[in-house]
Amino acid sequence: MMSLIIGLGVILVLAILYMIFRIGNLVGLVKGSKEEEHPGNGTHGFLFLFFALVGLGVFFWYSYAHWDSYVLPVASEHGVLTDDLFWITMAITVVAFALITVVMFWFTYKYSYDPNRKATFYPDSHTLEIVWTVIPAIVLALLIFRGLRVWNDITAPASEESEVVELIGQQFAWTARYPGVKDQQLGNVNYKLIDATNEFGLDLTDKNTYDDFKSLELHIPKGKEVHLKIRAKDVLHSVFLPHFRVKMDAVPGMYTNFKFVPTKSTADMRAETGNPNFNYEMACTEICGKGHFSMRFLVVVDEPEDYEKWKAAQEPWLKQNPEYLTSVPPSLREVAMIKSGIPIESEAAAAATAQTVSISK
Numbered sequence: 103m104m105s106l107i108i109g110l111g112v113i114l115v116l117a118i119l120y121m122i123f124r125i126g127n128l129v130g131l132v133k134g135s136k137e138e139e140h141p142g143n144g145t146h147g148f149l150f151l152f153f154a155l156v157g158l159g160v161f162f163w164y165s166y167a168h169w170d171s172y173v174l175p176v177a178s179e180h181g182v183l184t185d186d187l188f189w190i191t192m193a194i195t196v197v198a199f200a201l202i203t204v205v206m207f208w209f210t211y212k213y214s215y216d217p218n219r220k221a222t223f224y225p226d227s228h229t230l231e232i233v234w235t236v237i238p239a240i241v242l243a244l245l246i247f248r249g250l251r252v253w254n255d256i257t258a259p260a261s262e263e264s265e266v267v268e269l270i271g272q273q274f275a276w277t278a279r280y281p282g283v284k285d286q287q288l289g290n291v292n293y294k295l296i297d298a299t300n301e302f303g304l305d306l307t308d309k310n311t312y313d314d315f316k317s318l319e320l321h322i323p324k325g326k327e328v329h330l331k332i333r334a335k336d337v338l339h340s341v342f343l344p345h346f347r348v349k350m351d352a353v354p355g356m357y358t359n360f361k362f363v364p365t366k367s368t369a370d371m372r373a374e375t376g377n378p379n380f381n382y383e384m385a386c387t388e389i390c391g392k393g394h395f396s397m398r399f400l401v402v403v404d405e406p407e408d409y410e411k412w413k414a415a416q417e418p419w420l421k422q423n424p425e426y427l428t429s430v431p432p433s434l435r436e437v438a439m440i441k442s443g444i445p446i447e448s449e450a451a452a453a454a455t456a457q458t459v460s461i462s463k
């Protein structure tokens with residue numbers, strides 16, 4: 103309602119201004135003023151200049167006043183490179199923008215209609231054309247080639263030694279799956295195996311799944327390459343880690359990847375920002391439905407030794423859900439129990455054995 107009233111108010115003010123302008127013209131016409139052929143030229147010229155100066159002023163003031171929100175601390179190796187590229191591009195484009203604005207609006211003001219002036223006939227100038235084509239071409243080529251080189255490095259495949267973490271987006275939460283400390287390999291998944299408990303769709307015929315564990319926080323080690331394997335269970339989501347300058351869509355039916363090296367632990371960042379409550383966060387940047395806003399995920403960057411300790415303290419998914427032992431092929435059941443840490447003499451183990459025996463009878 104309020105915006106409707108404001109909208110109507112603006113329309114009314116514009117209509118009144120137009121009427122005043124028309125009346126001014128008509129009065130001029132009646133008086134036989136000389137301006138009748140080109141009414142309001144001087145005013146327009148001045149307004150152009152005014153608009154340019156006020157606009158530029160507001161642009162620079164706004165950038166200055168909100169400077170803090172432009173310069174989020176960076177906490178990854180490649181983030182420093184992309185920030186550099188961003189600020190170099192920004193500097194060049196802002197200089198060009200300011201120059202063009204000033205020249206364009208100044209000319210409109212300076213050369214507004216004057217009955218005593220005659221325009222010069224100026225069909226073309228080769229030198230001028232060459233200058234304004236070649237200089238921007240060189241500048242753009244340098245920017246693009248440098249950007250391409252950085253981009254190729256950022257999107258190159260992750261190294262074998264990287265820490266692999268799987269991130270899964272679904273309406274409306276993130277989950278992380280870690281390869282487990284015993285085999286350091288993510289087990290296979292199959293979307294057809296997804297059910298209320300087996301939310302990853304773990305394929306329990308694959309030995310590598312037995313020590314995989316789930317986490318509702320993203321823990322990553324400082325100074326080591328992290329390889330995010332990203333997927334989605336329903337619609338498009340997008341992984342956004344602003345401090346690490348990481349952004350990658352989560353796509354149903356395929357993996358997307360992003361590798362990066364975190365350079366500051368959560369503790370380092372708390373010291374740097376002077377905020378003892380600082381936490382890294384991951385957000386979804388794909389409008390994925392009405393609960394989109396709740397797709398916030400806590401990110402913890404640990405020192406490498408703390409990271410190893412944290413990993414070792416996590417319980418494999420299979421140990422938390424031992425009833426799924428029945429889905430493990432009998433020949434692999436012992437391996438599954440050892441890797442996941444399910445006691446051989448447990449009830450679940452007995453149930454699985456009983457089931458096998460009854461099937462084979």
Ligand SMILES: [Cu+2]
Pocket residue numbers: 271272338339340386387388389390394397
């Ligand atoms: Cu989402």
